[in-house]
Amino acid sequence: MTAKAQDPYRIGRGGSGNSNTGRGEGGPASKRTTVGYGFWIYLLSDIILFSGFFAAYAVLAKQTAGGPGPRELFGQERVALETAALLLSSFTCGLAGVAAEKRKLLPAQLWLLATGLLGAVFLGLELTEFAEMIGEGAGPQRSAFLSAFYGLVGLHGLHIAVGLLWLGTMMAQLWVKGFRPQVLRRLMCFNLFWHALDIVWVGIFTMVYLMGVAP
Amino acid sequence: MSERETDSGDTAPGDEAAEGEEFAGGTSGYLVGLGLAALLTCAAFAMVNLPLVWRPAVPMALVVLAIAQMGIHLVFFLHVSSGPDNTNNVLALAFGTLVVLLLIGGSVWILGHLDHAMMPMGRQMHGFP
Structure with missing residues (x-):
């Protein structure tokens, strides 16, 4: 019976016949693991930042100061389109990661391009919504509800915009440098970032838009 | 791979x-x-x-x-x-979730009560959701 059969998940972490627990002879974690873990910690802190804005919105959602409320301002069609664009971009981003794992340059670039285009569609829809609302006199100064709305949704949109910049540099790096380990690590971090933003969007479309127009 | x-x-x-x-x-x-x-x-x-x-x-x-x-x-x-190679990631995620729940739940709870206590001055707020 091999060591793998006795301990298929390597709970004991032992390498070849090493019975020590912990890292033992395995040495320190690989750079990919430590970089990914560090970025994971950053993402969690970013989500805590978002949770502050979510809490502010939850508390202020009813304080419209006599101005327009969610029911008058939010259109469901646009939110549905934004949600579809962001979900699909998360999907294509994942496929870009799969293609990169298989070292296929052209599919990886095309999936990244699709991710960027879908993200740009999302951002464009959000900006037109902001522009229309401000045009109707429902800008961030109108009421506490609207301040919290622009803070929360705008913060998410800012993250998407930064993500699009990052995406552009990732495509350029893949193009020029190819599948070097550091480029692959950055691509992994970008994947994490983009998926996390989609998770935040789930919270936003549920709490801000759907609950706002719920009967 | x-x-x-x-x-x-x-x-x-x-x-x-x-x-x-x-x-x-x-x-x-x-x-x-x-x-x-x-x-x-x-x-x-x-x-x-x-x-x-x-x-x-x-x-x-x-x-x-x-x-x-x-x-x-x-x-x-x-x-x-849930695999053992993911333990660290899951633990960090669990702690992040705890902080998020404390922050949002605590804000809604405390400020809902505060708003309720100040009812004579303003409108009544029915908490969230």
């Missing part, structure tokens, strides 16, 4: 397990995740637009659907799993 920097006992967040069959791995995993997430999103929009649920229960139904969809994203897109 073979050229990847592999590790003996840990998997980087977002990576599929280095060895063996992953529950939510590869392109098919992303397809399943996309399908489930789309289904839950459609269900959330249907909750609001169709008379499927008792009206006062709609916000709670939306919360449940949102949490389910976040779980789908975590498992199928971020490859969070």
Whole structure:
């Protein structure tokens, strides 16, 4: 019976016949693991930042100061389109990661391009919504509800915009440098970032838009 | 996959397990995740637009659907799993979730009471949701 059969998940972490627990002879974690873990910690802190804005919105959602409320301002069609664009971009981003794992340059670039285009569609829809609302006199100064709305949704949109910049540099790096380990690590971090933003969007479309127009 | 920097006992967040069959791995995993997430999103929009649920229960139904969809994203897109190579990632995630719940729940709870206590001055606020 091999060591793998006795301990298929390597709970004991032992390498070849090493019975020590912990890292033992395995040495320190690989750079990919430590970089990914560090970025994971950053993402969690970013989500805590978002949770502050979510809490502010939850508390202020009813304080419209006599101005327009969610029911008058939010259109469901646009939110549905934004949600579809962001979900699909998360999907294509994942496929870009799969293609990169298989070292296929052209599919990886095309999936990244699709991710960027879908993200740009999302951002464009959000900006037109902001522009229309401000045009109707429902800008961030109108009421506490609207301040919290622009803070929360705008913060998410800012993250998407930064993500699009990052995406552009990732495509350029893949193009020029190819599948070097550091480029692959950055691509992994970008994947994490983009998926996390989609998770935040789930919270936003549920709490801000759907609950706002719920009967 | 073979050229990847592999590790003996840990998997980087977002990576599929280095060895063996992953529950939510590869392109098919992303397809399943996309399908489930789309289904839950459609269900959330249907909750609001169709008379499927008792009206006062709609916000709670939306919360449940949102949490389910976040779980789908975590498992199928971020490859969070219960395997021992993922322990560190899951523990960090659990702590982050705790802080988020404390922050949002605590704010809503405290400020809801504060608002209630100040009722004579302003309108009554029925907390959230």
